[in-house]
Amino acid sequence: MTRLLDGKVTVVTGAGHGIGRGHALELAKHGATVIVNDLGSSASGDGAGRDAEVVVDIIRSRGGRASANFADVGDEEAARALVGQAYEEYGQLDILVNNAGIVRDKAIWNMSTLDFDLVMRVHARGTWLLSQEASARWRAAAKAGDGRTYGRIINTTSGAGLSGNFGQTNYAAAKAAIVGMTLSMSLELAGIGVTANCIGPGGITRISATSMAEAEVVEPDERGEDDFDPFDPSLASPVVAWLASPEAGHVSGQVIKAIGENIQLMSGWAPVRTASNGEKRWDATKLGSVFAVDVFGTRAPGLRMGG
Ligand SMILES: NC(=O)c1ccc[n+]([C@@H]2O[C@H](COP(=O)([O-])OP(=O)(O)OC[C@H]3O[C@@H](n4cnc5c(N)ncnc54)[C@H](O)[C@@H]3O)[C@@H](O)[C@H]2O)c1
Structure with a gap:
């Protein structure tokens, strides 16, 4: 198998379950060292656990290199330390996949301010904090060298952020904010060779199952390799691996939906x-x-x- 990411070091947030777990396993399959971050909370952000360790064990059992991190991505100190962990343990960070997420769905007339703030905190603030820390380090490295460095930021939006969804004013606001910050980062970081893109994934996971009757959550590694399932949460992971690779240096500021068997390059707001x-x-x-x-x-x- 051709490996796209040998020698690269990546952080994947919210990689203990679902879509992020699929990304972590795919990036490791392509030779990347993965820092598997996960707070270990419920789908609505309550509690904490050591879910990241399970994914680290799977990667190591397959011959890959991985470390666990249990940070809450919305906590500034912990988020910055998560980026720092890549440099302390492996001497570099090449790829940042911002994926952690929660939902607290309610129609706007029933939604509390706390529901709004917590969802914004994990998705928008978490994505910004990690991207800010990584960008500052990459820019410093570029300035100290030949002006360019390797860097990939892959963020996670959703149909709600692109088109709205009933019961998700908090989530839609957060996911649209992530698109806006991705577009801005792609402009700001282009000069130092860093790309920033957004994917729009899908699949039955703990958070999407909250709005689907009788949906069974099956983690990516628990699925049979040969059975194609349009709800497999890891179907977007090959897109993430490719965007993270040296081949994708010309792709930045894009939103790519990868749901089921389809990959769609999205076009933004236009008159x-x-x-x-x-x-x-x-x-x-x-x-x-x-x-x-x-x-x-x-x-x-x-x-x-x-x-
Ligand atoms: N499932 C879908 O259909 C779908 C569609 C579009 C976008 N998304 C996005 O995909 C991403 C992954 O969601 P998923 O569907 O795999 O759900 P999931 O619940 O399976 O995974 C989310 C993970 O994020 C972790 N997490 C939550 N808060 C955290 C925090 N503060 N810090 C660190 N980790 C935290 C959780 O513990 C969990 O393991 C989210 O950003 C979500 O909005 C999902």
Whole structure:
């Protein structure tokens, strides 16, 4: 088998279960040393445990190199120390996969401020903290050398962040924030050879099972290799391994959905219609005629105007 990541060191957050576990195993299969981070919490962020050790044991039993880390990615000191662990134990960090996540779904009228803050904390703040620490170290290394370094940041968004979802104003806000910060980081880090991309994965995991009746959660390594299952949470992992590799140096600022058997390169917000009145400022009383045309499609039929 051709290995894409020999000699690389990676941190994968939330890699004790589900999608992150699939990434950690795939990156290790390609020769990367993996720091397997996981707080070991429930799908809603309660509690803590040593779930990361299970994945470390699997990687080691397959001949790979891995270490466990039990940090809460939303805790600044612990998040920075997680990046530091890569340098202390292995002398470098090449790849950061921000994947840790929780859900606390409720319609907005029932959602508490705590539900909002905790979800933002793990996804948005956690992704930012780890990316900030890694970026600062990579930039310092680039400045000390020839101006370039190897670095890959792979973040995790979701359909909720790209299109919204009922009951997920907290999660959608966090996942959209991750897209925005990925686009900004891709611009900021391009000069030093570091890429930043987002994947949109899928699969039946502890967090998606919370909204699916009778869904059975099966971890990636507990599945038979030959049975294709469109809900296997590790189906996005080959995309992560490739984005992490030297082959993908030209890919940055992208959102790639990898669900089931499909890989989709997403296109972001772009104008679908532009109106101009030939004057500098619009008059509100004239806007009704502009929006009388059905520019809203079927997505929010209640918003259709005119007609
Ligand atoms: N499952 C899906 O269909 C789906 C779809 C789109 C995006 N995602 C995203 O994929 C990622 C992984 O989710 P999953 O579906 O595998 O769920 P999961 O619950 O199986 O895995 C999430 C892991 O993150 C860990 N975690 C939670 N809070 C943490 C923290 N503060 N610090 C460190 N680790 C923490 C949990 O312990 C857990 O092991 C999430 O970012 C999620 O939003 C999932």
